[in-house]
Amino acid sequence: MTARHPAGRQLFGYGMSSSLPTLPDAQLAPLLEAYKCARAAKLRQTALFFVALTLAVIVSAKVAEIDLFKLGANIGSFFNYFSRLFVFDSGDLQGRSVLLDIGEWYWGFRKWLRLLGDTLLIAYVGTFIGALGAFLICFSGARNLSPNPWVRGVAKRALEFFRTVPEIVFALIFVIAFGLGPIPGVLALSLHTFGALGKQFLEVVENIDMRPVEGATACGASWVDSIRFAVVPQVLSNFVSYTLLRFEINVRGASVMGFVGAGGIGQDLIEAIRKFYYTDVSAILLMIIATVMIVDIATAHVRHRLIGLEEAR
Amino acid sequence: MLVIESLSRRFGEKKAVNDVSLSVAPGGFVGVIGRSGAGKSTLLRMINRLQEPSGGRILYEGRDITALRGQALRDWRADCAMIFQQFNLVGRLDVLTNVLMGRLNKTSAAQSLLRLWSPEDRAMALSALEQFDIGNLAAQRAESLSGGQQQRVAICRALVQEPKLILADEPIASLDPRNTKIVMDALRRINRHFGITVLCNLHSLDLARSYCDRLVGMAAGRVVFDDVPEKLTEHVARELYGLEAGEVMESGDHAVSAGLKPAPVAA
Numbered sequence: 001m002t003a004r005h006p007a008g009r010q011l012f013g014y015g016m017s018s019s020l021p022t023l024p025d026a027q028l029a030p031l032l033e034a035y036k037c038a039r040a041a042k043l044r045q046t047a048l049f050f051v052a053l054t055l056a057v058i059v060s061a062k063v064a065e066i067d068l069f070k071l072g073a074n075i076g077s078f079f080n081y082f083s084r085l086f087v088f089d090s091g092d093l094q095g096r097s098v099l100l101d102i103g104e105w106y107w108g109f110r111k112w113l114r115l116l117g118d119t120l121l122i123a124y125v126g127t128f129i130g131a132l133g134a135f136l137i138c139f140s141g142a143r144n145l146s147p148n149p150w151v152r153g154v155a156k157r158a159l160e161f162f163r164t165v166p167e168i169v170f171a172l173i174f175v176i177a178f179g180l181g182p183i184p185g186v187l188a189l190s191l192h193t194f195g196a197l198g199k200q201f202l203e204v205v206e207n208i209d210m211r212p213v214e215g216a217t218a219c220g221a222s223w224v225d226s227i228r229f230a231v232v233p234q235v236l237s238n239f240v241s242y243t244l245l246r247f248e249i250n251v252r253g254a255s256v257m258g259f260v261g262a263g264g265i266g267q268d269l270i271e272a273i274r275k276f277y278y279t280d281v282s283a284i285l286l287m288i289i290a291t292v293m294i295v296d297i298a299t300a301h302v303r304h305r306l307i308g309l310e311e312a313r
Numbered sequence: 314m315l316v317i318e319s320l321s322r323r324f325g326e327k328k329a330v331n332d333v334s335l336s337v338a339p340g341g342f343v344g345v346i347g348r349s350g351a352g353k354s355t356l357l358r359m360i361n362r363l364q365e366p367s368g369g370r371i372l373y374e375g376r377d378i379t380a381l382r383g384q385a386l387r388d389w390r391a392d393c394a395m396i397f398q399q400f401n402l403v404g405r406l407d408v409l410t411n412v413l414m415g416r417l418n419k420t421s422a423a424q425s426l427l428r429l430w431s432p433e434d435r436a437m438a439l440s441a442l443e444q445f446d447i448g449n450l451a452a453q454r455a456e457s458l459s460g461g462q463q464q465r466v467a468i469c470r471a472l473v474q475e476p477k478l479i480l481a482d483e484p485i486a487s488l489d490p491r492n493t494k495i496v497m498d499a500l501r502r503i504n505r506h507f508g509i510t511v512l513c514n515l516h517s518l519d520l521a522r523s524y525c526d527r528l529v530g531m532a533a534g535r536v537v538f539d540d541v542p543e544k545l546t547e548h549v550a551r552e553l554y555g556l557e558a559g560e561v562m563e564s565g566d567h568a569v570s571a572g573l574k575p576a577p578v579a580a
Contacts, residue, residue: 211397211400215401215402215403215467216417217363218361218397219474220388220390222422225422225426228425229410233403
């Protein structure tokens with residue numbers, strides 16, 4: 001008991017003095033002043049930033065001829081279009097909701113389903129070819145693996161080019177070259193995918209752990225061997241994940257390929273829009289949205305399982 | 314015979330290795346000692362050509378190693394196996410494949426890309442693993458193994474290269490004392506059984522004294538000691554390690570370490 005007393009008293013004493021003493025005003029004033037100055041400078045900077053931002057918005061709106069009054073005046077016809085999409089404009093049910101006769105609304109269901117199938121296939125083949133090309137080029141563009149700056153530069157610039165040109169532009173060019181049909185759509189998507197995925201693959205490769213690569217090199221393995229054994233095992237799951245994401249994006253891309261005659265459902269959609277077949281537009285749009293959602297859910301599921309596997313390892 | 318002639322390596326202004334000349338006879342167990350940053354790693358990595366020298370030459374049996382390129386360079390790398398502080402295995406591949414990577418230099422690209430290892434290579438890799446009591450782990454992912462086990466896998470990978478020389482760069486720096494002994498014993502066994510020359514970077518003087526038959530001391534990129542371990546006096550050790558001297562000589566009877574031990578707490 002007696003041995004514990006000093007420790008107990010010490011603890012008690014410490015507790016009593018735990019409220020921090022305040023500095024005398026003379027010492028405190030300059031510290032407070034310095035803090036206030038720094039704070040005011042930061043506020044001025046923030047204010048300046050917002051003024052600049054607002055000015056930029058106003059100037060760009062002027063240049064781009066964005067007229068809020070015009071937008072307000074026409075907003076009615078914008079919503080009017082949407083409401084007309086869901087109302088029959090001819091036949092027995094003229095002026096009534098499409099929900100009253102689903103069969104009539106989706107009169108072209110079989111044809112549209114087949115075209116949607118085409119669209120999915122265009123996206124699938126396009127993604128596959130693009131991903132294959134991206135896989136083959138990404139190692140030569142990576143800073144950590146490719147020692148020759150010229151090879152690296154060429155690979156990176158090529159990827160930049162293919163990713164900058166929008167797929168619809170590629171499709172237009174290929175339609176002229178190869179004629180109407182899904183072939184130009186596939187080619188256009190694969191080229192854009194090549195550029196976009198190649199860049200993502202390259203960044204995955206640049207972030208790997210280099211120690212296994214060093215281990216392989218030190219064994220006398222060739223460049224290709226060290227990629228096969230020390231790099232690919234590290235990056236493969238990420239590659240698959242990015243490719244699945246790109247497939248989902250490409251399904252959306254493929255659905256407008258038909259706008260320029262490059263196959264898929266887009267052909268019928270643009271026709272319906274141009275000829276004011278309102279109910280057809282809504283029917284096709286809803287089918288595309290449903291397809292994209294299903295693909296999104298499915299690929300997300302697979303990707304999360306991949307990531308889960310990754311973390312369990 | 315490995316001969317190093319006035320080898321240097323600069324990193325910007327700093328000379329990591331400065332005019333080092335050495336010759337290593339076949340069959341030796343040479344310890345390279347010195348404090349961190351003394352240039353030990355750079356020296357070893359230059360011998361394997363993982364790092365390019367800024368000046369000087371490396372000769373092996375009269376052949377200029379520093380001039381090798383392409384397949385000849387890869388063949389040399391297979392001849393001088395490297396063992397790393399961080400093991401440098403491919404964590405996501407199984408243990409056997411990691412060991413078989415030591416055979417890549419002798420396997421055609423078509424075969425290796427499809428992982429069509431020859432039955433002889435498989436047998437060789439499995440025997441190497443079994444020698445170090447980890448044959449049963451062959452199918453496991455390398456990253457699931459403990460540090461000591463991983464380093465033994467790395468030693469097996471080095472062995473199946475059928476090297477003439479093993480370069481071990483701080484092989485035990487990330488291991489606990491028990492695994493340190495297992496790994497150092499493994500290196501000694503390779504040295505004695507197969508007559509493979511071992512060049513081993515070590516931080517700990519005690520380990521260097523008990524395993525090596527020759528010590529090369531480096532300080533600030535230069536060789537400042539090169540002799541049998543018995544000749545390494547306390548004076549030289551102090552010169553090599555400076556304030557770290559007490560830390561690297563753990564045995565209590567050294568005056569240096571005793572001086573640095575915390576004073577016993579008064580009762």
